[in-house]
Amino acid sequence: MQVGRRSFERSDEEIIGQLKRNDRVSRFMILGFLVSLVSSVVLFLMGRFGAIPPVVAEYLAAAPLIVWVLATIFLFSRNFAPAPEADEERILRKRIDAIQSVWRWIMLSSVFTTFVTTCTTSFALGRPNIRYPLITLFVGASLAIVILVYSLAAFYGPRYLGRKYRIASDELDQALHARAFKVGYLAMMIMAAGALPAILYRPALTGPALSWLLFAGFAIPTLYYVILQWRAGSGD
C-alpha cells in the first residue's frame, strides 16, 4: 500500500448512496426531457393560435430544452464529480490531450448553438415588431450576450472553465490560437467593410447584417482554431 496517498475505498452505504443519487439524476434527465419537450411544443402552439405573440413563441420555444440541458450538466457535475486529486496539476498535465479534445467539442457545439441562435434572431430582426419594440430589443440583446459569452470562452481557451485548466493551453495550443484569431481579425474586418455599404444601401438589412457579422466574428476564428488543432500532429 502506498504511503501518503488517499484511499479511494468507500463503505457500502457510501456506494449505495452514490448509486441512489445517480438513479435520481437519470430519472430527472428522462422526465425533464419529456417535460421540456412538451413545454416547447405548447409554447410553439400558443404562438400559432395567437395566445402569445408569435415572435415570442418562436424565440422562447427552445428555452425549456436549453434549461433542461443546463440543469442536466449541473446535476451531472455535482453527482459524478471526480476525486479531489483529479484537479491537481500533476494529474491535469497528464490529461492535456483529453482536456483539449473536450474543449474542441465545446467550441464546435458553441458554433452550432450560435449559428442556430443567429438564424432565428436575424429572421426576427429583419422584421422588427412595431407593436412590441421591446421584443426586438430583447431578441437582439440576447443574441449579443450569447455571442459575447461564447467569444470570451473562445478567447480565453480552456482556462475559461477554471483557472486550473490554464495548463491545458500548452505552447502549440497558444500558437494555433494566436494564428486562428489573427485570421479571424482579418476576416471580421473584410466582412465589416462589406457590411457597411450594404447597410447604407438597404437600412432594413442592419439587424440581420449585424447579427451575421457578430456570428462570423466568433465562428471563423473558432472553427479555424478547431481545424488547426485537429490537423496538428496525427499519428505516433
Next chain:
Amino acid sequence: MIERRLGNRLKEARTRLGLTQTELAERIGVSRKTINTVENSVFVPSTTLALMLAHTLETTVEALFYVIDGND
C-alpha cells in the same frame, strides 16, 4: 534570403528510451500533438520546451536540434 528550418533527432532519442509520443508528452506536461509537431518540424519549440525535451531524453539541446539551411 536563406530560409532556415529547425531539424531534430527527437524520434531517435525517444525511441532509444522506448517512449511513445504520449509517454514523452505526459512526462513533460504538454500535449501529444506538441511532441508530434516538433518531431515533424512543423512547430518550433520554445527554449524552455527544448531544454525540457533534452533533459527528459537524457541528452543536450545541441544534440537534439540542428539548423537546416535553405540551400542544403
